[in-house]
Amino acid sequence: VVQRSPQPQPNAQPYSPLNPRAATPYDEPIYRRDYISTSEAKPSYDYVIAGGGLAGLVLASRLTEDPKVSVLVLEAGMSGDDVKDQVNSPAGAYYQSIVGSAYDWNFTTVPQPNLANRRISQPRGRILGGSTAMNAMYLVRPSKTEMDTWQELLAGDGGDSSTASRWGWDNLYKYMKKAETFTPPADSLKSVVNITVDASLHGSNGPMQISYPAIMINITANWTAACAGAGIPEQKSPNGGTTLGGFITPSSINPSNETRSYSRPAYIDSLPPRSNLHILSESTVLKFNMQSKQDKSGNYIIESVEYAKDSSQTSNTVVKINKEFILAAGALSTPKILMYSGVGPKDTLESAGISMKVELPGVGQRLQDHMTSPIVWQTPLQTAGDIHNSGSDFSKSKEFNSFINDAVAFANASLLFDGNQTTFQQEIVASLNDTMVDKMVPSYSSEVKAGYKKIYNLIATRFFDNVAQVELLMSLISPGVVAVQAAIQHPYSIGRVYVNSTNPWDGIIIDPQFHSHWADLVMMRQGLKLVRRVGAAYGTVLGTELNPGPNMQSDDAIDAYLVNDPSNGANSQFHPAGTAAMLPKALGGVVDADMKVYGLANVRVVDGSVFPFEFAAHLASAGYGVAEQAADLIKAKSYSVTSGKATNASVASTASLSLVALVLGCLLTILGL
Numbered sequence: 001v002v003q004r005s006p007q008p009q010p011n012a013q014p015y016s017p018l019n020p021r022a023a024t025p026y027d028e029p030i031y032r033r034d035y036i037s038t039s040e041a042k043p044s045y046d047y048v049i050a051g052g053g054l055a056g057l058v059l060a061s062r063l064t065e066d067p068k069v070s071v072l073v074l075e076a077g078m079s080g081d082d083v084k085d086q087v088n089s090p091a092g093a094y095y096q097s098i099v100g101s102a103y104d105w106n107f108t109t110v111p112q113p114n115l116a117n118r119r120i121s122q123p124r125g126r127i128l129g130g131s132t133a134m135n136a137m138y139l140v141r142p143s144k145t146e147m148d149t150w151q152e153l154l155a156g157d158g159g160d161s162s163t164a165s166r167w168g169w170d171n172l173y174k175y176m177k178k179a180e181t182f183t184p185p186a187d188s189l190k191s192v193v194n195i196t197v198d199a200s201l202h203g204s205n206g207p208m209q210i211s212y213p214a215i216m217i218n219i220t221a222n223w224t225a226a227c228a229g230a231g232i233p234e235q236k237s238p239n240g241g242t243t244l245g246g247f248i249t250p251s252s253i254n255p256s257n258e259t260r261s262y263s264r265p266a267y268i269d270s271l272p273p274r275s276n277l278h279i280l281s282e283s284t285v286l287k288f289n290m291q292s293k294q295d296k297s298g299n300y301i302i303e304s305v306e307y308a309k310d311s312s313q314t315s316n317t318v319v320k321i322n323k324e325f326i327l328a329a330g331a332l333s334t335p336k337i338l339m340y341s342g343v344g345p346k347d348t349l350e351s352a353g354i355s356m357k358v359e360l361p362g363v364g365q366r367l368q369d370h371m372t373s374p375i376v377w378q379t380p381l382q383t384a385g386d387i388h389n390s391g392s393d394f395s396k397s398k399e400f401n402s403f404i405n406d407a408v409a410f411a412n413a414s415l416l417f418d419g420n421q422t423t424f425q426q427e428i429v430a431s432l433n434d435t436m437v438d439k440m441v442p443s444y445s446s447e448v449k450a451g452y453k454k455i456y457n458l459i460a461t462r463f464f465d466n467v468a469q470v471e472l473l474m475s476l477i478s479p480g481v482v483a484v485q486a487a488i489q490h491p492y493s494i495g496r497v498y499v500n501s502t503n504p505w506d507g508i509i510i511d512p513q514f515h516s517h518w519a520d521l522v523m524m525r526q527g528l529k530l531v532r533r534v535g536a537a538y539g540t541v542l543g544t545e546l547n548p549g550p551n552m553q554s555d556d557a558i559d560a561y562l563v564n565d566p567s568n569g570a571n572s573q574f575h576p577a578g579t580a581a582m583l584p585k586a587l588g589g590v591v592d593a594d595m596k597v598y599g600l601a602n603v604r605v606v607d608g609s610v611f612p613f614e615f616a617a618h619l620a621s622a623g624y625g626v627a628e629q630a631a632d633l634i635k636a637k638s639y640s641v642t643s644g645k646a647t648n649a650s651v652a653s654t655a656s657l658s659l660v661a662l663v664l665g666c667l668l669t670i671l672g673l
Ligand SMILES: Cc1cc2nc3c(=O)[nH]c(=O)nc-3n(C[C@H](O)[C@H](O)[C@H](O)COP(=O)(O)OP(=O)(O)OC[C@H]3O[C@@H](n4cnc5c(N)ncnc54)[C@H](O)[C@@H]3O)c2cc1C
Pocket: 050, 051, 052, 053, 054, 055, 056, 074, 075, 076, 077, 099, 123, 124, 125, 126, 127, 128, 129, 130, 131, 132, 134, 135, 136, 137, 138, 139, 140, 283, 284, 285, 286, 328, 329, 330, 331, 333, 334, 337, 573, 574, 575, 606, 607, 608, 609, 618, 619, 620, 621, 623
């Protein structure tokens, strides 16, 4: 085990708003005063946010920087105070995980026909902090090519080219950096493990702490060399616009106390009390209510939101909206709230018996996820799992509890096919036709289908070699074994989430249609072959291959393993996205570049639902960037239910200045001056 020298503790200092250098004051009850009980909730707020997860807490924190603005966060899950030690410990993500507990929504998909009818597990955080309280803490950004493609998609097909650039690389990168404070690894780690660091690619003054664990397992030392041995070049500038290559990625770890840095400690617990911010846990948002009339632009105005503690509550609690309602319930739950409020695809709402207010066919569509599967070897060397199982003093130390997997590599199609990818690519491009699209896309809408076709072509051409198709991740969490996963990054399969009742307490139906496009299985199979090449380059550090096993060499055998094996075959990497995509409406979009839901005057979606396609990255960094930018957009211009229009912040302040001038003028006249 390589250990880093002790980190300097931050000097005792008063907590200023979002002081990024402050250790988390998690244990100091004084900082809990933003959390209220149901009876303390006010009848109305300027902004009501559904979901206190990644995006919801970023928004709550940023919007209440203005003391004149009032915000209520409604979080379905519990606060998490009872499990804070489990959540705070990075290694706790493996050894005392809240996945599968009452703090998890414990979603599963419907049986997936192309995966031997397996139901695929989809954990999601049901706790303040959302999925950032249970995630694996990898900090990996999407690539410039992907972000700039998002911008391009927003600018065409009737989109707005003047606002599209917000979602291109330059701007989103600025906001991803705004969210973070980066601390480089200690020299003692760098001298053993090849970690390439360019601090200029990271933020230096944001609430999220981005760093490295205090210890790394020796096997990690050979990661980049083994990748190079398999033909994957080292990525020397990870997270700065390109991801292709092998590297040790930073994690969302607070190095001052070796704890998980996630949206709650970073954005809320580090705040001084704010009387304008109310956070209500154990409060599930069920639906929103809109006025019967449309405004001048033809959009419906939302006037209230209904929520309840649980299904035994006899009538829902209603809170009024002064300005806007923001959906931040995550990619699997945000579309559910839209649908139960009467906004969504006509056929879904009709068959569920929900009265349709706004037809928006893209709601719940475009569901995609990264699928992953490992090769597992025995190893004679010590793993984190061995240390954990030993029960030694070291296994209980703060240093060991900071352990987290962080060796990754991103490979494009030429690497996966050893330079022979052209035929595969041509077949993918050639297989796109209307018959295939009608079969693949579970929607009646020509707009949703147009979006699928356009993005499919971009993935099959522009992304094919310039952007990673597969991520490799090394895991050392189990005793006696090393696992390296291959996770497909740009699936061609597409699915949906939908509802089939009028009762919002009924579960969401999740059908990603995994592997419904033949190319996804081929890409995963090639990924596993590349993993074996990395394993071979590792040499004697890795012993016998346990899974799928040395006998499974043919394409058919690997495919069968991926399809059938319940625990090691293809499973979710837990990155669902796209169900309220930010795209032009003509491409099946649900929100515009302002994050406003088409057809609604004052509802925005700010969470992983808005990503228009899967990025070749873990999704949290992009999520923080999106939420940071959303806060600025809302601060600059937001809707007022009273005035019935959106007001520009500078116009608002000019208006209030004019009012002051008018009052002063009247006073002076009255006084005869
Ligand atoms: C097990 C796991 C491991 C992961 N590992 C990584 C990783 O290593 N790196 C990475 O970058 N990403 C990782 N991710 C993904 C990342 O955490 C998510 O992409 C990110 O948290 C999504 O942010 P969000 O704001 O969209 O949703 P969330 O963070 O999930 O927040 C949504 C919140 O809304 C609440 N909510 C839902 N419905 C309602 C309702 N009706 N009313 C009120 N509240 C509601 C939820 O309880 C939750 O708190 C992982 C995810 C999981 C589950």
